[in-house]
Amino acid sequence: MLGDPGPNNAITDVPGVEVGMLTLIQGSGPLVVGAGPVRTGATVILPRGRTGVGSACAAGASVLNGNGEMTGAAFVEEAGLLDLPVVLTNSHAVGAAHRGVIDWVVANVPERAQRWMLPVVAETYDGFLNDINGAHVDSAGVVRAINEATAGPIAQGSVGGGTGMRCYGFKGGTGTASRVVTFAGRGYVVGVLVQANFGSRDELVIAGVPVGRALPEDPFRAAEPACPPAGAGSIIAVVATDAPLLPGQCKALSRRVPLGLARTGTTGSHFSGDLFLAFSTANEGSLRAGYPHADEEHLDGLSFVPWSFIDRFYDAVVQAVEEAVLNALFINHDMTGRDGHTVPALPVRQVMTMVRASQRS
16 A cells, blocks of 8 residues: 555544444344344544544535435535534434434533534444344444544454445455645644445455456355345445645545545445545634634634645545555454355455466566
8 A cells, every 4th residue: 555654554543533433243043123133333433532522623525426324414514514423333323323422412511512413423234234123223332432432543344333334245344544644844644434335346456456356256145135236335434634624625535535445446336325524633723613602703713734735635535545445354254144144254365366466467
């Protein structure tokens, strides 16, 4: 991979960002709605950590394909602001995650709870492996994940909201990566976290090599009518940076996510919800998301990277997105879920042999 990663090669390399995870793996055998088997969870991202909830960040969002959901995106589009925890989970747990954020803020940041709350909750579908209609992700679990969020290294693969997800016909899920960008003599970090649940096997490209075409077709797909259409799923990507950016520049970063995804082979399936969020933790205290304060009217000021220098940040997004997706595939294992449905892990040794052979030729 090109570029220099941060110390953890993770979204948490952006100072202040904390990540917490709820991972639920229980039971086996036939599906019994409400009982399992359970292969699901939630990932929470706190842009300024728990102590910074209520302090707004510049933010922007974008959509490649809209077969999915990201709550709160209308306000992000309108105001360019984000000041609450972000949650990634399964498609039918969006309401529970939304409620969990509100419950946590009410209990821990009561002054913020006095204003409306529009949490950002995004989803991908894990119903092939998981009892998705069983309400196993609840608000209390999301509260717990927020309370346990930390900076530093992040577990990847079948963890958090990515627990039951598929990617390119293999076991997917949670992946993260970061890049350091130098601007005006200072190093800034661009970090990415993805919940990868997208792509068909024959699309998969690694380091420019179309490995998916050479890998055998998934035998489970041919035998199981409940298997989703090839390419169905979704991907959520969250981009964070400590570089000072305007909301419109954050949106521009989010629009570069598909370029990183394309490097891994996807063409963007109709059955995929591909939704992206980007935020900047700079300019703390200069952005206000609520009612006017009691102080006198005045003008605020923001520092920001001039547009003429933004390309290096675009480059970092594309690199980190590509690596985050591959990390979700490489750092993983086979998983069997409800009704015996099985998703194999990427055959890493076979793939690396193919990539090395292509590089030598």
